[in-house]
Amino acid sequence: MKHTTALIALFLSVVVLFVLSLYNGSVSIPMSAITDILMGRSTPDHPSWQYIVLENRLPQAITALLSGASLSVSGLLLQTAFRNPLAGPSVLGIDSGAHLGVALVILVAGGTMTAGSLTLGGFALVILAALVGALGVMAILLMLSRVLQNNVMLLIAGMMVGYIASSMISLLNFKATAEGVHAMTLWGMGSFSSVTLDRLPYMVGICLFGLTLAFLLIKPLNALLLGDYYARNLGIHIRRTRTLLLLTTGLLTAASTAFCGPIAFIGLAVPHLARLFLGSANHRTLMPATLLTGASLSLVCNIVSTLPGESGVIPINVITPIIGAPVVLWVILRLEH
């Protein structure tokens, strides 16, 4: 019962924050006008308002929600799969892989393509490149996991793969044109605003597919909490489960990274916040709680980044470490006891 209440509370917070995201933005629009637009009534005096709310704020809020949910669930899967509280999509170099894929497309193939002005074809190419990059890193991790039985070693190996990817990104940047570097830098700071309404269905589709896969793995994930030997003894097929886990994680991370850039700390920190809030490690409740907490938190980041003011839109990766880093410190301090 306690857990059901917690989940309902989290769900309501997502709803409230989602609505707040629509009412908040750098352009000030009266609340009544926004309500009118959302109810389908037009605002003849200010045609641009309708555009801002429906074509800008709505896709941005949905993107923030899905990206936060995907990264958080991805982090939870990794933490359970590697039995390591410090595992996360960015720690294991998965988003560096996606980043590298995108960098290759933007800097080498396109050069002048900026996130906002990409053609649909170019956009699809970016998504595909991110997927290939993330799954490439996952494939390397998978191969290493067959040799490295120790999960901590695998975690370190993942970090090294990430460093190599980052260094290749730097090299690409070094060789690229000024416009390309600018586009890459903007993308690298993270943003929920580059997904337009007509491209939103792609993101929704990929994220929902990945999240569905994650929910299908709840039972083996619970068994994996006890370690490989106990899980095997409970009839879980370890290798198949591990492969599915890594594929799902790659998909979720790639989806978020391709559409929003590499978002730091959400994947690592949110599962801990969800555990703290819920007081349970059972994935039957922890997985939905992580999804909802991740969605809430990234909606908060989205609201903060677009608060009305003269500074314009603040990059997401300026905000996430302020929330994420203290959580990681808290986890490390608790591990010491």
Next chain:
Amino acid sequence: MDYELHELVIGYPGHEVAGPMTASLHQGELCCLLGANGAGKSTLLRTLAAFQSPLSGEMLLDGRSLSAIAPRELSTLVGIVLTERIRTAGITVRDMVAMGRSPYTNFWGHLTETDHHYINEAMEQVGVASFASRQISTLSDGERQKVMIAKALAQQTPVILLDEPTAFLDFPSKVEVMLLLRRLAHEMGKSIFLSTHDLDMALQTADRLWLMGKKDTDAASQAQQPATGTQQPRQFAIGTPQELVNEIPQYFPSRHLSFDATNLRFNIQC
């Protein structure tokens, strides 16, 4: 259910650890595996649990070859309790015992009335029902070990294998766990097999002993030439504590120990 080994050789490719062993684990018996460090006790337990394949020989569970049993079915036949401590926060005693039901639950791991019945029964059998909602990270080592035994009971396997279940426990807890396992074997007809370094306790409570080690009948020569790496023939013996009185001291060669065969105990020579 009986577990039979025929000419079993265990180890890793290119590295034999122990064997050949021919032995049986009987229903309703508490069986203790004894041997010095490095004798291959853990390798044997991992082989019996099907975590690794034997190098040669046969393993028959209820007359069927172990390799012919699918993992899912095996999870309803053999349960394990390991030495590794589960440190994960957010798992209650009940959650942990419920894990034992995994082989029987549906795709989503939904617990039915029947599952809850077996979970409660298992917790009562080992005496952990009174703190069912406590987090396992807050339990003492002895309490946690009992919870893991309850998990194996909820799994309803006729065979239970335990890797050093009395390690890290204080003396009263060691006795309590051993007597609990003995009772489960005798009253519930389980085949219980455990490795241990607590010789006195094993000699007093086990129905049958398996002794593993490197053959060395002259304790003095071992003491004079430690770790020369000379290949000593491997040795394996099986029997009740009384049957093995002459064998036991050979497996624990030390000039500081003398074995009292009448009382089945080692005395320390100060």
